[in-house]
Amino acid sequence: xxxxxxxxxxxxxxxxxxxxxxxxxxxxxxxxxxxxxxxxxxxxxxxxxxxxxxxxxxxxxxxxxxxxxxxxxxxxxxxxxxxxxxxxxxxxxxxxxxxxxxxxxxxxxxxxxxxxxxxxxxxxxxxxxxxxxxxxxxxxxxxxxxxxxxxxxxxxxxxxxxxxxxxxxxxxxxxxxxxxxxxxxxxxxxxxxxxxxxxxxxxxxxxxxxxxxxxxxxxxxxxxxxxxxxxxxxxxxxxxxxxxxxxxxxxxxxxxxxxxxxxxxxxxxxxxxxxxxxxxxxxxxxxxxxxxxxxxxxxxxxxxxxxxxxxxxxxxxxxxxxxxxxxxxxxxxxxxxxxxxxxxxxxxxxxxxxxxxxxxxxxxxxxxxxxxxxxxxxxxxxxxxxxxxxxxxxxxxxxxxxxxxxxxxxxxxxxxxxxxxxxxxxxxxxxxxxxxxxxxxxxxxxxxxxxxxxxxxxxxxxxxxxxxxxxxxxxxxxxxxxxxxxxxxxxxxxxxxxxxxxxxxxxxxxxxxxxxxxxxxxxxxxxxxxxxxxxxxxxxxxxxxxxxxxxxxxxxxxxxxxxxxxxxxxxxxxxxxxxxxxxxxxxxxxxxxxxxxxxxxxxxxxxxxxxxxxxxxxxxxxxxxxxxxxxxxxxxxxxxxxxxx
Amino acid sequence: xxxxxxxxxxxxxxxxxxxxxxxxxxxxxxxxxxxxxxxxxxxxxxxxxxxxxxxxxxxxxxxxxxxxxxxxxxxxxxxxxxxxxxxxxxxxxxxxxxxxxxxxxxxxxxxxxxxxxxxxxxxxxxxxxxxxxxxxxxxxxxxxxxxxxxxxxxxxxxxxxxxxxxxxxxxxxxxxxxxxxxxxxxxxxxxxxxxxxxxxxxxxxxxxxxxxxxxxxxxxxxxxxxxxxxxxxxxxxxxxxxxxxxxxxxxxxxxxxxxxxxxxxxxxxxxxxxxxxxxxxxxxxxxxxxxxxxxxxxxxxxxxxxxxxxxxxxxxxxxxxxxxxxxxx
Numbered sequence: 013x014x015x016x017x018x019x020x021x022x023x024x025x026x027x028x029x030x031x032x033x034x035x036x037x038x039x040x041x042x043x044x045x046x047x048x049x050x051x052x053x054x055x056x057x058x059x060x061x062x063x064x065x066x067x068x069x070x071x072x073x074x075x076x077x078x079x080x081x082x083x084x085x086x087x088x089x090x091x092x093x094x095x096x097x098x099x100x101x102x103x104x105x106x107x108x109x110x111x112x113x114x115x116x117x118x119x120x121x122x123x124x125x126x127x128x129x130x131x132x133x134x135x136x137x138x139x140x141x142x143x144x145x146x147x148x149x150x151x152x153x154x155x156x157x158x159x160x161x162x163x164x165x166x167x168x169x170x171x172x173x174x175x176x177x178x179x180x181x182x183x184x185x186x187x188x189x190x191x192x193x194x195x196x197x198x199x200x201x202x203x204x205x206x207x208x209x210x211x212x213x214x215x216x217x218x219x220x221x222x223x224x225x226x227x228x229x230x231x232x233x234x235x236x237x238x239x240x241x242x243x244x245x246x247x248x249x250x251x252x253x254x255x256x257x258x259x260x261x262x263x264x265x266x267x268x269x270x271x272x273x274x275x276x277x278x279x280x281x282x283x284x285x286x287x288x289x290x291x292x293x294x295x296x297x298x299x300x301x302x303x304x305x306x307x308x309x310x311x312x313x314x315x316x317x318x319x320x321x322x323x324x325x326x327x328x329x330x331x332x333x334x335x336x337x338x339x340x341x342x343x344x345x346x347x348x349x350x351x352x353x354x355x356x357x358x359x360x361x362x363x364x365x366x367x368x369x370x371x372x373x374x375x376x377x378x379x380x381x382x383x384x385x386x387x388x389x390x391x392x393x394x395x396x397x398x399x400x401x402x403x404x405x406x407x408x409x410x411x412x413x414x415x416x417x418x419x420x421x422x423x424x425x426x427x428x429x430x431x432x433x434x435x436x437x438x439x440x441x442x443x444x445x446x447x448x449x450x451x452x453x454x455x456x457x458x459x460x461x462x463x464x465x466x467x468x469x470x471x472x473x474x475x476x477x478x479x480x481x482x483x484x485x486x487x488x489x490x491x492x493x494x495x496x497x498x499x500x501x502x503x504x505x506x507x508x509x510x511x512x513x514x515x516x517x518x519x520x521x522x523x524x525x526x527x528x529x530x531x532x533x534x535x536x537x538x539x540x541x542x543x544x545x546x547x548x549x550x551x552x553x554x555x556x557x558x559x560x561x562x563x564x565x566x567x568x569x570x571x572x573x574x575x576x577x578x579x580x581x582x583x584x585x586x587x588x589x590x591x592x593x594x595x596x597x598x599x600x601x602x603x604x605x606x607x608x609x610x611x612x613x614x615x616x617x618x619x620x621x622x623x624x625x626x627x628x629x630x631x632x633x634x635x636x637x638x639x640x641x642x643x644x645x646x647x648x649x650x651x652x653x654x655x656x657x
Numbered sequence: 658x659x660x661x662x663x664x665x666x667x668x669x670x671x672x673x674x675x676x677x678x679x680x681x682x683x684x685x686x687x688x689x690x691x692x693x694x695x696x697x698x699x700x701x702x703x704x705x706x707x708x709x710x711x712x713x714x715x716x717x718x719x720x721x722x723x724x725x726x727x728x729x730x731x732x733x734x735x736x737x738x739x740x741x742x743x744x745x746x747x748x749x750x751x752x753x754x755x756x757x758x759x760x761x762x763x764x765x766x767x768x769x770x771x772x773x774x775x776x777x778x779x780x781x782x783x784x785x786x787x788x789x790x791x792x793x794x795x796x797x798x799x800x801x802x803x804x805x806x807x808x809x810x811x812x813x814x815x816x817x818x819x820x821x822x823x824x825x826x827x828x829x830x831x832x833x834x835x836x837x838x839x840x841x842x843x844x845x846x847x848x849x850x851x852x853x854x855x856x857x858x859x860x861x862x863x864x865x866x867x868x869x870x871x872x873x874x875x876x877x878x879x880x881x882x883x884x885x886x887x888x889x890x891x892x893x894x895x896x897x898x899x900x901x902x903x904x905x906x907x908x909x910x911x912x913x914x915x916x917x918x919x920x921x922x923x924x925x926x927x928x929x930x931x932x933x934x935x936x937x938x939x940x941x942x943x944x945x946x947x948x949x950x951x952x953x954x955x956x957x958x959x960x961x962x963x964x965x966x967x968x969x970x971x972x973x974x975x976x977x978x979x980x981x982x983x984x985x986x
Contacts, residue, residue: 119672119804123679130683133694141694149701153803157752159672160804164753168764175752175769184708184802191704192697199696200688523693654666654811 013176016058018158019109022121023055023064025151026105029128032144036135039095047102054109064109072110079103094131101127119159122152139518149188153181201527225263225271225429225448225473228413239512240452241304241312243464249298253349255494256464257474257485258302258312261450262331263433266367271433271448278327278336282356288326290335291318294352294482302345303520311335312451315476315485316349333483342524354482367433369441372421377441387444391477391486394438398431398488431488432473445478449485453494458509458516465512541570588631588645595624595652627651666809667710673805680706709803716751717810719744720770722795724816725777729948730790732823732914735762735781740795742778744770755798756812760784787822787913787955821951822917823910855883855969857893860931860940861949892923895933895968897976900959904977909959916975917954920947933972935964 013021033044054064067075079100087096105128108121129148133141157177165171241258263271281288290313297318304312313320313335320326322345325338333355337343380397381390403425414423416437419430426434432448439446453472455464472494474487487494521529544563593603601615609628613621630648634641669677680702687695725739744751750772756765762781770776784790795812856869859879872880883891896916900909916932923930924947931940932950934957941947968974 119675123675126679130695130698133698134686134690134692136694141697145697145701149705153705156672156803157801160800160802161753163670163672163804164755164766164800168755168766172766173768180750180752180802184705184712187708188701188704191707192700195703196696196700199684199700201691202688522697525693525696526691650666 013158013174016061018155019064019112020055020058021151022118022125022155023051023058023109025148025155026109026121026125026128027051027055028151029125029132029148030102030105032132032136032141033098033128035138036132038131038135039098040090043099043102047106050106051109054106063113065113067110069110069114072107076103076107098128098131101131116162118155118162122155122159126152137523139515142518146185146189150181150185153184153188154178157181196522197525197530197533201525201530223261223273225433225450226269227416227419227430227433228269238468239465239515240307240468240470241302241455241466242516243303243314243455243466244301244462245464246298249300249349252296252298252351253300253314253316254464255454256466257315257449257451257453257472258304258466259315259449259451260307260310260312260334262334262447262476263450264331264365264447266365271365271367271429273331273334275330276332278329281326281328281335283326287319287321288323289319289356290328290333291316291353291356293318293348293350294354295350297348297350300347300349302347303342304345305342306337306339309336309338311337311343311345313345313347314349315449315483316351316353317347318350318353319348321346342519352482364440364445365436365447367416367437367440369437370417373417373437374441376420377438380438381442387439387477388479388484390442390444391435391439391446391475391484394435395475395486395488398435399490402426402431402434402488402490404428404431404490404494428489428494429473432475435475435486435488439475439477447476447478447483449474449476453487456505456508458512459506460509460513461516463516465509465516541567588634588648591649591652592627592631595656598656623655627655668807668809670800670804670807672803676702676706676803676805705803706805709805712749712802713751713799713806713808715746716744716749716770716801717754717797717799717808719746719749720751720754720797720810720812721745722756722797722812722814724792724814724818727782727818729821729951730782730784730818731821732784732787734824735783738780738782740765740778740780741775742767742770743775744772746772748772751799752801753799754801756780756795757798758792758795760790760792761795782818784818784820787820787910787917789956790818790820792816792818819952819955821955823914824921825914825918853882853884855971856880857883857931857969858933858938858967860938862940862942890927891929891931892919893931893933893969893972894920894923895966895972895974896954896957897964897966897974897978898935898957898960899963899976899978900961901977906959908977912975912977913954913957917951919973919975920950920954924950933966935960935966 027048030044030047033039034041050066054066057066058064083096083100086099087093090096101124105121105124108117108124111117112121129152133145136144154177157180158174161174243256243258245253245256262273264274265272281290283289300314302313311323311326323337323339323343327336328334329336377394381393384390384393401424405425405427414426414430416430416433419426420434420437429448436446436448450471450473452466452470453474454470455466457464472489474485474489476483476485544567548564548567589609592609596603596612596616599616599620601612603609603612609631613624613628616624627648630644634644634648680699683695683702684699686692687699721743723741723743725741727738728736730736730738740756742754742756750769752769754767754770756767760782762783765778765780767776767778792814795814797810797812799808800806856872857880859868859881863879863881867881867883869880869882894916896913898909900906920930920932920941924941929940929942930947930950931938932953934953937953939950939953941950963978
């Protein structure tokens with residue numbers, strides 16, 4: 013590689029290191045654009061065969077001196093030491109190539125580039141940072157090899173040809189990734205109790221759900237594939253509890269033209285040990301696992317949940333039967349659901365939602381339900397009526413916002429909130445208490461991992477009807493037009509599933525990997541080892557011929573590794589006498605129990621004896637002296653190792 | 658080469674020290690913030706550090722050096738030779754390897770030794786003293802791959818070489834060994850005829866036709882006849898290895914160096930040179946290499962007792978007995 017190509021690569025690497033900062037908004041975009049423009053021009057000069065000295069070095073030195081007070085001003089203006097320091101590092105990165113024309117500073121430039129890289133990864137939480145790290149590391153390795161070559165050439169006082177480093181860099185990158193991957197879960201996750209971290213909470217996604225429903229406002233919800241929750245269920249549970257619903261909002265009254273929630277503050281959820289009770293079970297029941305990131309503290313749970321475990325804190329509120337947590341980051345709940353979950357504290361709901369029902373709507377409702385008296389049957393009739401006679405109009409295709417009255421009597425088309433609210437109005441008109449529930453519906457099962465991925469675009473509203481003992485779910489929106497009902501290209505579906513699996517892995521096992529996970533990991537390893545050993549022992553005792561070879565190999569490998577570690581440790585812990593005796597044995601002198609080292613020394617050839625004599629003196633001082641000295645012992649071992657080589 | 662002189666087998670370079678400090682700072686930041694993106698960086702940096710150590714150690718560990726062909730080697734003068742460097746590793750290539758040794762005139766740099774490859778490099782050997790020299794070890798150093806560490810490993814070498822004596826240089830020496838053909842053809846020197854001019858001891862390569870049988874029988878050793886023509890182009894050099902009490906080993910070495918220089922100049926000027934040592938006589942005829950003579954001079958050891966040697970009037974004698982200079986007897 014020519015000097016020009018190397019310089020160009022170094023400049024491009026520096027520019028590349030700063031690219032993620034555009035997406036993390038860690039610093040202002042203007043500073044980044046300036047940096048990239050300046051460095052880009054230098055790269056252009058190098059490409060044209062000139063030096064990167066865009067501005068004369070003498071002038072740049074004065075600019076650098078002037079930057080010192082500017083750094084303090086920058087700090088005061090931005091009120092962020094991190095932002096000001098990142099600006100400073102970018103300035104240095106732009107200054108160093110100019111300085112390099114007059115002074116060898118390749119290693120310093122690499123360090124500055126690494127600092128920019130750290131700023132980039134420190135503020136990134138998206139999985140795309142991984143390819144960025146890999147590419148960056150590859151080129152850094154190449155540059156480090158060049159630095160190593162330069163240093164060697166300098167030490168011997170003359171230049172010599174450098175062997176190509178591309179393949180070697182790839183080889184070392186693969187090795188570093190393997191070692192890094194093994195190290196990552198083992199690095200200590202203990203937070204400093206004295207100085208809390210500077211980083212804020214992870215980026216939070218928002219739902220398409222609003223705090224109120226107002227049909228006079230145009231909804232601007234757009235398709236957003238961001239995953240808000242993942243749900244694991246057994247096949248039996250899927251049969252009973254899908255299509256999946258995650259509820260986070262309950263709009264139970266109409267006031268001032270809006271459907272609103274009845275806010276009443278946060279209340280402690282009854283807790284037994286680590287479990288929180290949110291209802292009483294009835295009918296068939298079973299477990300599920302919900303992993304989600306709370307939306308500004310709001311927790312979305314399946315409506316049939318009666319017990320859950322996982323969060324440190326859980327409150328009911330701000331509305332009845334909605335839940336809130338102070339826990340941060342993605343959470344994992346183990347929930348129990350039943351087909352007939354009833355509220356924990358049954359209380360009579362509002363008699364009416366407060367929606368002004370017109371005679372025309374009341375007439376329509378009576379027409380639909382006829383003489384039916386049972387609330388659930390009435391709800392079912394209305395649901396069927398709406399499914400058959402109404403059509404779903406997505407948000408973005410609706411011409412103008414319309415009133416609920418107009419939706420029910422004339423348009424007969426709208427988005428899910430119209431259906432949910434319309435059904436509440438019709439049920440209220442027949443004397444049945446009902447409310448609108450907001451949350452997410454459906455989700456897509458990931459064929460690779462087996463969980464349901466619920467996305468922002470799955471936001472939905474439906475109706476809940478009070479049967480006298482519990483709330484039952486009804487949904488007037490035609491099923492074929494509910495979220496997730498559209499058929500997608502299978503290839504695209506699998507691509508989305510793969511992408512989601514990676515994101516899930518990244519979220520679960522990288523971004524949120526913590527001390528608890530480390531403990532779980534070690535527990536799992538210990539449990540697995542114990543079980544495997546027990547299984548193997550049983551099978552061997554019973555004379556079974558079918559031994560799981562994979563498990564056996566892993567256990568044997570682990571035992572071999574442990575033995576190797578013990579041997580290595582013992583080797584390092586050998587007594588000094590043994591170490592010297594071993595050396596002498598290699599020279600053909602067997603040191604017997606009655607032999608002193610002096611005697612052994614006399615048997616050596618004069619040259620070897622001369623080399624070993626000072627070490628014997630050190631050994632005697634260490635062994636028989638008043639105060640042992642670890643440093644002396646280490647020196648002795650090291651010198652003996654040198655003699656061996 | 659102070660850059661390569663250090664105790665132990667590994668030393669952190671400046672680049673390595675800075676890298677280590679950066680890794681520690683990043684690790685503290687990661688622990689402090691619990692930011693797993695930083696943990697990824699730390700894990701990768703530690704992985705690179707570990708791999709760098711493994712690569713440099715693994716590379717040097719499998720290096721083997723053998724001394725190849727070596728020409729005439731003179732004490733104090735660089736001589737050419739070859740080293741065969743073999744990388745027996747199945748995994749690691751090794752680059753930027755520097756070999757140093759007391760016997761190498763300058764550090765040898767090998768840009769790349771691929772795994773399971775052998776590289777032959779031309780080197781300059783420099784031996785300080787004449788005699789039988791053992792090349793027992795070569796130190797290998799590398800910063801490869803990332804320049805974090807300077808790793809050192811002593812590679813055992815088994816090689817023996819006879820180092821010829823030092824040749825004295827400088828104008829005085831040149832003058833001292835100036836060709837004096839005019840003087841040598843003086844009356845008392847051997848002429849160009851085939852008549853008997855003098856006698857001398859047998860030297861390896863002499864024809865039996867020139868044996869003076871009568872003298873040989875009386876003296877009990879081979880005595881050769883020397884004609885005028887032979888004597889005119891011949892020099893007989895004798896080295897008395899006796900080191901008197903007042904003489905020092907350095908004086909002895911200087912005498913040997915002077916003798917070797919004399920032989921070298923005489924041989925270069927086309928003389929037949931006969932070198933007599935207490936128990937052996939060596940001869941280099943015109944056009945023949947004088948290597949056996951230098952080899953003999955390289956291996957001659959000081960004697961602490963007087964040694965009996967026959968000196969004739971044309972012999973150039975190098976001795977420390979009484980005078981420290983060459984003299985004719």
